Amino acid sequence: VGAGDAGALLLRELNQYHTGKRQVIGFIDDDKTKIGKRMVGIKVLGSREEIIELANKYEIDEIIIAMPSVKGKNIKDIIKICKKTSCKLTILPGVYEIIEGSVSVSQLRPVDVEDLLGRDPVELDNVAVTKYLSGKTVLITGAGGSIGGEIVRQVAKMYPRKLLLVGKGENSIYEIMQDMNLEYPQLKKVPIIADVRDEERINAIMDYFKPQVVFHAAAHKHVPLMEYQPAEAVRNNILGTKVIAETAAKHKVETFVMISTDKAVNPTSVMGCTKRVAEMLVQSMNKGSSTRFVAVRFGNVLGSRGSVIPLFKKQIAKGGPVTVTDVDMKRYFMTIPEASQLVLQAGAMAKGGEVFVLDMGKPVRIYDLAKDLINLSGFVPGKDIEIKITGLRPGEKLFEELLSAEDGTEKTTHSKIFTAKIKDVDKAELQRQIVDILQITEGDAVVRKLQEIVPTYTPNRDAFKK
CATH class of the missing domain: 3.40.50.720 (NAD(P)-binding Rossmann-like Domain)
Known part of the structure; x- marks a missing residue:
């Protein structure tokens, strides 16, 4: 054809x-x-x-x-x-x-399912992207994860001076290093096993390597899992961001890009709410700093670890059933390379203080995605492989949003990137609230405090309490 x-x-x-x-x-x-x-x-x-x-x-x-x-x-x-x-x-x-x-x-x-999404390839402004990455030392947190790893690959194409691959899990950092050694043997890259919450360690890394650009992709991302441990979600997603962002400002990093999520909008989950607080923190850090701080918000990424596609493939391989939480559940999807390329592009466009929103196209019904994947695997849905409806999990909602009702967006010079018009944050007040929440260990108390910080947070913990 x-x-x-x-x-x-x-x-x-x-x-x-x-x-x-x-x-x-x-x-x-x-x-x-x-x-x-x-x-x-x-x-x-x-x-x-x-x-x-x-x-x-x-x-x-x-x-x-x-x-x-x-x-x-x-x-x-x-x-x-x-x-x-x-x-x-x-x-x-x-x-x-x-x-x-x-x-x-x-x-x-x-x-594959990516082809059925019908998404157009990203057109990058390579000149602008290369300009802020070429010849620079670039630090990527969560470098062993699906998004972090792809950001590593995309940055490598832009002729950086050195890549610092930061991650907590040694196996994932080992794997991305193996890949990069094969693909870019000449490029200088440093594997760094470190926890983003460890201020002393992060400070020492930035002191020694002096990165000019930071992509912060390290986070806890599993929605139902974080409902069971809100304090841990707060420590990783909020404290981790605070440590990395403040250390970046102290070391006069040029550009700091935080990876956010559509689940931060009118959150119903602990994970989404902690990411919203991290966005607010990054936005507030821009004031009084020479570093350009931005966040980039997008939806689900096809094929990322723990996402729905690998789960469906496993279930199909076992003969089913394929589990879908609700017939009407919809999600925004994009491919890993597409999301990562747009993150790089957003970094090039950053003036500082923006929350960028990626154009995710139309939301996809998860039930249809399951049927498509069963068909692509050579089976007939409902006949060879059953689709089972399991009900909403803790923290989940039927539809994700990329903006809250009071937010609008402004167009940028890139057709797939928008700027969310988000109210300014009181930096001192936010810092005080973050100090308070980090003292709390009991789950329900953490959730109450998150509601205080993010008034649009409506916890959906009914399934969790059953």
């Missing part, structure tokens, strides 16, 4: 190296002027409307989608048509995933 340059290159390689494995029967293209003509000796048989009919007529085994520069929604629509056939479905990744524009059979991969 796609009788363009990518399709032609792929056909030549298939003819040259894969003659015994794949025989190409024809092309599909929506350009009416191409239909009936030949490309590299192979005929353009018809448009997307004829895919099902042609697949049956020619007894096709496999459909390859070779349209790397086409918009996400178009790809999504074509996949839906192709899924109505019994053919194996493979796809050539998007242009931004293909290095140096080369096209190869080795890059073909099965169609």
Whole structure:
């Protein structure tokens, strides 16, 4: 599917190296002027409307989608048509995933949930991003996590002088170091096992390495898990941010970017509320500091550790059931590279004090996502694999929001990044409240104090108390 340059290159390689494995029967293209003509000796048989009919007529085994520069929604629509056939479905990744524009059979991969989301590739302002990262020492907390690890990979492309990979778990830092040594052997990188709450240790790290840019991705993120230990969520997400941010200001770091979440908006969970307090803290730190402090807020990230896709895949592998909390539950989704690239872009745009909101597109119904994933795995939902509704978990809500009702957004120079119009925070008062909450250890008392700090926090702990 796609009788363009990518399709032609792929056909030549298939003819040259894969003659015994794949025989190409024809092309599909929506350009009416191409239909009936030949490309590299192979005929353009018809448009997307004829895919099902042609697949049956020619007894096709496999459909390859070779349209790397086409918009996400178009790809999504074509996949839906192709899924109505019994053919194996493979796809050539998007242009931004293909290095140096080369096209190869080795890059073909099965169609995945990311393709069904229909999201367009991110267009980065590489000049602006490279400008604030090139030749700099960049520190990334939570560097072994899904988002932190991808930020490491994206920063590595921008010619930094040195990367400081900070994480609490030695295995995850070991793994990201292994990856980076393979991908960027010449780049200077330092693995650092440290807890972001350890002020003395963080201070010593910044004293020694003098980073100019900090990406703060370390956090507890599992919503139901944090309902069971509110004090721990406060210590990691609020105290951890406080230590890193204050130490960054003290060492005159140029840019500080904190990773936030849509769950910080009108929070119903301890995790979301602690991230909102961390946002407020970062926003307040901007006053009276030479460091540009910003937060970047986005929704769920496909394939990140502990997210819904890996869970569904495990459940499908075991034969089901696939568990969904509510038929109507919706979430915003984006891919890990997309979120990380936009975080870098937001850092380039930072004047200081902003909470940036990423354009997450339309929210996706989790029930539909489960059905799509079962289909992609070659099973029939409800017949081969059951979908089981389990009810809301502690701290969860049916719909996430990227803004509260009183917040508006302002456009920025990037089409996928907005600035949330958030009221200024009283820095001294916030600092006093943070000192108070850090003294509290009992869970319900922590929750009451969080409500005092964030009046829009409405705890959803009914499921927790059952």
